[in-house]
Amino acid sequence: RSIFIGIIGLMIELVADFVELFVQFLVFDTTMTLSKLSDMFLIAFAHSFVVISFFNMMKLYEAQSREKQIMKQNEHMMMVISNLYEETVHLKKTLKHTEHITQESYRLYRLLHEHEAGKKVSQELLKLAGEIHEVKKDNQRIYAGLSKLISKENMQDYMKAEELVQIVLRIQEKYALSLGKNISFISDIRGIHLHDYHVFIFLSLINNLMANAVEAIKDNGMISLVLKGSHDKIEIRIEDDGPGIPEKMREIVFDPGYTSKFDAYGTPSTGIGLSYVKELVKELGGTIKIEQRETKGTAFQLLLPIQNLIQRG
Template sequence: MNWNQLWKKDISLLIILMVVVPIAGELNFHPFNDTFRVSFGTPLFFFLLLFLRRIPAAAAGILVGICVVLFRVCLDWVMQGSFHMTESFYLRYPVFFYYFIYGSLFSLCRVNKFHQKPIVIGCLGITIEIIASMSELAIYHMVVLGTTITVSELNKLIIIAIFRSFFALGFLNMMNLYETKLKESQVRKENEKMFMHLSNLYVESVHLKKTLQNAELITQEAYQLYRNLQANDDSSSKTALKIAGEVHEIKKDNQRIFAGLSKLLLDKNVAEYVEGHELTEMIVRINEKYAAMLGKDIRFSKHIEGEHAAYHVYTVLSIFNNLVANAVEAIEDRGLIHIKLYKREQHVIFEVIDDGPGITQKYKKLVFKPGFTSKYDQTGTPSTGIGLSYIDEMVTELGGEVRLEDNENGNGCKFIVCLPECSLKREGE
């Protein structure tokens, strides 16, 4: 927040102080059976002073003190049948010194420097409250009543000061807690977005790794073809050698891209392993937003059995989230998606069950084949069909299996992914 914004915020806050504190001051009681009052104006004044940054608290105390005196004199004029300006002002003006001294001591003690130390703020607030109240009461006794403060009154002041200061401090702590939770929520959303981007990069890196392996194999075969053609004194041998060289160049380019992706995945300051419960909740939240974005009314439910360790987040998201996203896309307008996570012996099992249109029996054996798709966009263009084939390939690579089964109620699909627990956990755990 820049300097101009701070000034605007402080001026707005000062206007609120000048308007609200006099009104809150009318919610009061009289501990000494006279015109000295204890009100909600004081804790509100203390609470709002904690947010001033540029305007000195002493200046705020003077302005608020003037407003309180004028407001109370105006109330006397409205409420009393026989109003005397001098008498009313004479009774009300001692409160000005309360707010003036309170604001001055607040500035002098630099209370706003201790926002991270609520106990210090509380103790300073009590001390300032006692001194300001004693000043007001002393002026009132000496000038208005012509008496002195008693020990009993002093004891009451201390008790009231403790109550009012910690009342305001409680509100401050509640606001700090709210801000902390708000920041935590924002960080969680940003992390979820980061996880999704990184898991997508992870998927691409797996595909790229496979491409590298294929390029290496093609290079070897092309070079072998060159040697065979050269042995037969075939003029095409040079073409075969050229192809081998070009494929080798493509492989090197891909290696550089793969190295960059790997570095990007490793350099991000995001935890690579997240507990199974949290991962499942994250997938639900992500796909709730995805369903809302598609304008679909989809309810999600989850069932997690047993305790789960921290699993590799990119692996789980790239497999599990892909299946849930497919279920969201498969449901036309509204439906239900149920997610299950449980363990059987040394395996972690994920289930995604939806009540969408499902897949016909003749296509069930083809769903994991590269290029197969039953999804088309609004223009009739088919999907790439690599999603489920990628999942099948990756699950197999991890030593697991993925199955498509009939849903128990006869509608929709039920995908089951079974993975060895060791393939998802950190090494050595």
């Protein structure tokens, strides 16, 4: 309502100026000329214009600040949901394992129960199978709750490749700064990207590999993220110029529990990042491999079917 406020301000100032001129006419017997009236109108208009301009500048600044804050909140929420999505993948895998263990425990119970000597052991085994089954049910409840929470958030499940890459780079730049490292990030989007990509799958995969690259670089370095799209698949390449992974270790880096990272007290990390990435890539019907680089550093290549990353019609 800037124009409406400006008109009110102009009218108020004109009335005040008319009153002032009228008082001057009564007291000092001054004359009101057309020139004075036109100057009075121009000055009043200029004052109103300055006030409205300042008001609009303040409103624009406020809107931009609010937009930046909302963008930060959205990025933070996306990362939280992405982490939850990652946990649901681990939990889903655990559910499969507990189901298998329960079935095997009950099978062993049946075998032992048929023999007199094994009846006592079979009862213990049956009790163990029941406890494992209770753990499975608890995990199922947690899995259902997490899945429901992720689907309820649904703030923006699908985004363009350019937007997702910018989010990843901003997050990793902040992470590198928090570790006191000077790392430059390069991105390149090539090929065909006709569809929006699933936000949480994309962030879960890329952030794990990018964060590993940030942690691998000692003080200064460079990380590149390349997306190459086609009609049926997408290739993701993440390269860094860190110390690299020895060739003999490349077969085991995806094993659960493997880690080369330790904190200041010598405590190892969980070692589930790369194993999670491999598990998710496999679930999506894709492949992941570590490529040999001519220079130092590490290069990960992911090939994923496009239909598992885009919204189905």
